[in-house]
Amino acid sequence: MNVPTTPRHAITQAAADIRPGATPRELRCEGAWLLRSAARIEACLGALAQPPEGEFIIDAQAITALDTSGAWLLHRIRRDLETGGRSVRFTGLRPEFEALLYLIATRTAEPAIVPASAPGVLARFGRNAWEGLLGMYGLLSFLGASATALMRALVQPRRIRWRSILHNLQSAGVEALPITGLLTFLLGIVIAYQGAEQLRRFGANIYIADLVGLSMLRELSPLITAIIVAGRSGSAYAAQIGTMKVTEEIDALRTIGIGPLDLLVLPKVLALMIALPLLTVYTDIMGVIGGMVMARAQLDIGFTAFIDRLEEAVSLTSFLIGIGKAPVFAVIIALVGCYQGFQVTGGAESVGQQTTKSVVQSIFLVILVDALFSIAFSWLKL
DSSP: OOOOOOOHHHHHTOOOEEEEOSSTTEEEEEEEEOGGGHHHHHHHHHHSOOOOSEEEEEEEEEEEEEOHHHHHHHHHHHHHHHHTTEEEEEESOOHHHHHHHHHHHHHOOOOOOOOOOOOOHHHHHHHHHHHHHHHHHHHHHHHHHHHHHHHHHHHSGGGSOHHHHHHHHHHHTGGGHHHHHHHHHHHHHHHHHHHHHHHHHTTOGGGHHHHHHHIIIIIIHHHHHHHHHIIIIIHHHHHHHHHHHHTTHHHHHHHTTOOHIIIIIHHHHHHHHHHHHHHHHHHHHHHHHHHHHHHHHHHOOOHHHHHHHHHHHSOHHHHHHHHHHHHHHHHHHHHHHHHHHHTOOSSHHHHHHHHHHHHHHHHHHHHHHHHHHHHHHHHHTO
């Protein structure tokens, strides 16, 4: 009589399983605990009820095959049970399987949880200083790359994109006339109003033209115009280039052989170098008109007398000094805005952050350079 037998390889390849044992403190493991059975074992573990505390037994006698993945699962089961305050003991595990489980247990390192500590004052200062140095280095590198692109464009004028320059002149120059004119007109009124009371006390009413003319034409008009343009156009440059970087348009330009500096940076720099001096002349006029209006109202000085005194008080040198600062401010605003746009990484949040940085850095550098101009002109006695 023939007795049917199950082949040895069929037993070895039986499906892995884990189920409650004879008592609530026992688990029974059976089948082939191999890599392909990991998902099934995970599902079985999720269906088990939470065992009680105390000594726990894992019956591994019915495990027919065990590889590294299965041994790691056994080790994880034991570790999870011990974490819950239980002592775990394996029974019936073959010697070769026990050796593999021991190897996994000794070679598996538990992740060390290091409490995060806030950096000290010195560490924060050093980190901020280092980030500032890296930012300055990047800006200088960007300045060098832009200067190289400008030299290439001057050697080959066909590389200059005149239509883009005209577009930027429209957006950064013509469209900025209302806001810059209004603010400098009001600033002229404020300066004349503040000076009128002091000049009236000494009977020097006519010197209101000196106060308004010199302060506006030499210092305040180019500075205020540059700050307005930095907040208006510099931020727009950073947002535009940053958005193009997020949408990978800049990578597409490089792919088709168009240099981003030639298309996006040089037209903005050249347009702003043209627009800002013209805006400064316009704001000079608006600031002086505001001072004339307040001088007429407060000190009863006519427009003709004001203009006559203004011609004597403000020399051509003072006027040209104010105009000469504008192209330098324009280069700073355009380069900082474009540079911060190229620093955008990630998504829309990064665009907002870099746009804010561009405005802050532009205004800071404009005021810093203006202070350096004042020191240099004082040393040169201009």
